[in-house]
Amino acid sequence: MSTSSNNMALTGEPPKALNVQQKLATLLGMSGLGILVLALFNIDFPNKGLWLTISLVAISFGVIWFSWASYAHKHKGIKNDGVWFKSISSHGLWGWLSGIALTGFYIVLYFYPQYLGLVKDGDNQGVIALFDPLSKLLSGNPASQWFVYGTLYTVAILAFGIKFIWKYRHNTYEKIRTISVMFFQTAFAFLIPEIMARLNGDLPYYDFKNIWPLNYYNFEKYRITAFIDAGDIGLAMLIFGILSIFVITPILTYKFGKRWYCSWVCGCGGLAETAGDSFRHLSDKRLFAWNVERWVIHSVVVFVTLMTTAVVYSYLGNDSSKYWLTKSTFLIGVASILTAVFAWVMIYKREQLQKDAQYGAIGYFVIIAALLGFHFFSGDGNIFLFKAETLRKTYAFLIGAVFSGVIGVGLYPIFGNRVWCRFGCPMAAILGFQQKLFSKFRITTNGGQCISCGNCSTYCEQGIDVRAYAQKGENIVRSSCVGCGICSAVCPRGVLKLENGPLEGRINPTEVLLGNDVDLMDLVNKK
């Protein structure tokens, strides 16, 4: 359909035109960003603390002012007017430019931090130096590229979080959820680790809400050594890390679905839900994309499991008299856990997985075969032909940096805000597995009320074709659903509800919808 404009105004027509306040707010925000860019080009600001404050305040207030100017004068309700007309949110010029700029930032951040001003064995320069005063205030140490990133990340979640709350101010679920991600980012990801570093410099940097396999490095040798060397606190942290994935996570996911993590706690989810909200509709909804998703994300799970096992294996010893956990006991342990999970799924949950069970079996046997391979074909520090270290580095580069950072966030304006969460995150895959098979969470479809309009599918950041279920009267039980609640919010007919209920009646394959002849419904459902 043509949406061509008949006049030449660059700012366009309503609903995409900016009002005066929005323009001023953009100016304010951009000037804050401008200070950072000037610092990047080594403009030496005299009073760094002051200029950093000015910059961050300008960026934050720019965003908040912009949101206020966007929503304050409107009635509460869904605010999607013009989403597909605006250049930034419909693959237009601004979308591509911001995608390229963000991607560029991530490439520099991960691979060329020296361009941000990181100096080895010397004082920081450039934009990193601008952040030194804040870093020293918190941890006592000079800033690193990661501190700069962490600060900007937190500012983004807070400022865009306020925007999101404004936008969905009619929706209590969205408001509470957003306050939650804002809190967890500020406290757990940003402040606590820095303060802990100040209190006890020997403790490894630990963001407690980052759980293996998302923090794939958690069980590497240097961290384990640091945990153990730090005494009781360190040991407690290590045990917490193990409990997180094996005990806490399954319990919470059983009760609430994986949303407790992905859209209430996680930092990646936090950024996606706040700064990335304007891009949620860009996720690919095709069946093809779903097929790609399942292969890619589960391959990452296999990869991270093998990598972590290999890394731990490589630093364990062979002599059980020195330490109870040896190379072989460890491998047997891993194999037993995997076998137990696999057996449980195959015995009790086979029908729910259907065709996917085969893929699960393939994944399982690849891992088991590899584990056996470790045992029989590994020499000193070698896993098959690779060094464990090579495997780890490859993972860190491909998944940790390129996938989660460069593609995952850099390409928000191109592929949507949850590319990483949907295609790459092994944590999301494991939680999704739990959610699909063993959770009280579902999105209930309200009888026959669906009109197939497509708002739910369009605004699903995870690319789930929600409508495909809703129009058949089926509840949505999908492993990739992060429970953001937007499908329910944008539904004009009150068809969808996220809820935790009994396992019985959670999956309801209904072919003929409520409202029709009761006998016909029985008849068709029999087939």
Place this chain on the structure above:
Amino acid sequence: MQQKLRHNVQQLIDMEHIVIIGNGIAGITAARHIRKLSDKKITIVSNETDFFFSRTALMYVYMGHMKFEHIQPYENWFWKKNRIDLVKGYVTNVDHTNKNLIFTEGEKIGYDKLIIATGSKPNKFGWPGQDLKGVQGLYSKQDLDLLEKNAPNNKVCKRAVIVGGGLIGIEMAEMLRSRNIPVTFLVRETSFWNGVLPDGESQMLNEHILEHHIDLRLETNLKEILSDENGHAKAVITDTGDTIECNVVGLTPGVSPNIDFLKESGIELGRGVKVNRYLETNIKDIYAIGDCAEQHESIGNRRPIEAVWYTGRMMGEALAQTICGNRMQYNPGHWFNSAKFLDIEYQTYGWVFSSQGKKKYEAHFHWRHPEEKICVTIAYQKDDRKFLGINTFGIRLRHEIFDRWLTEERSIDYVMEHLKDANFDPEFFADYENDIISKYNSDFATDITPRKKSWKRILNL
């Protein structure tokens, strides 16, 4: 031998060619279910679009919430994969003696069974100027394209006048307001949609419409549309004597069956295509479903013609059974419907009539939130307090629960007591059951305490 014969007959039935005119929800549902039940050859003819789309979602395309491709519920490969042939063309007549459809250029397509699912067309009541440029309804994809041309922004369209206070009228007003186009809304009734809604609800919507800066003019009819020198609408004159300058006139006084092409066909027509409870027309092997079908006799409180999404879908499901050898009546369950008026969601289950349509045996309980635009009306039978239906604005309710309560013929007291089971609002939303029930108690001098939500009851476990 006999077995072979039976086999051959079966093969013939399998190869039967089912042709469906119209690719809306009724025709598409029929096609999908026929495919599920059989291997018959299926062809769908449409002159509107290549693929099925959700008509009720057209508004969101104009408002920029979605692109047109998003309101198509199935990906384009779906049809070929399911062996449903799509033909784009306009059927000018049906030759039922030779079982042929005749197209504009004289081409023909043969059928074994024909399903007419051609939907509706916007009503026009012979107003002077109703065919001027800039005057349009909002029903088809073509109407959407036309609106994009007529009202791309508030420079080209400085004001729009909408005539007809129904669901499409208010949708069209919302669409135009999303582009900051001033809208005047002419409504014949004394209050918006009060032919359908009880007064309290209708009044609340009047307020909400004004809140959205829509110039709502009640009890006002269109008299004439004035033309400029290029044959384009430039103003309307109302029966209250006002002249309102405008560039676009939206005509939304309802729809009627789109069946003009059948006038010479010999198929019995009333306002729509006349069908019996099996959705069969007077001519063998020709059926009609959806908006264009007219029941000989009303089913319950339903109208003989129901231009509603859900009805189209249910008829499609029922007819697919008949076509595939399991002859079955169209036997709809309890009435339900929903809509969204600007920011306010509306759901209804069972029957709640307006003050004009109210039955002798029917009484209402009404609750409205003191500040928010939220309200509920419950209809019940005066003598035995049987629950008849509920209208809800700004609160979502569970379809399944009300469907069950209607079947079980529960009393309004029972509904009140278990109202928390029926709440379908998102988690953490404020709930209003306690307020509603305390108003109920004070209205009827009852002493009902609401029971806690029970999953056991909700899921019938």
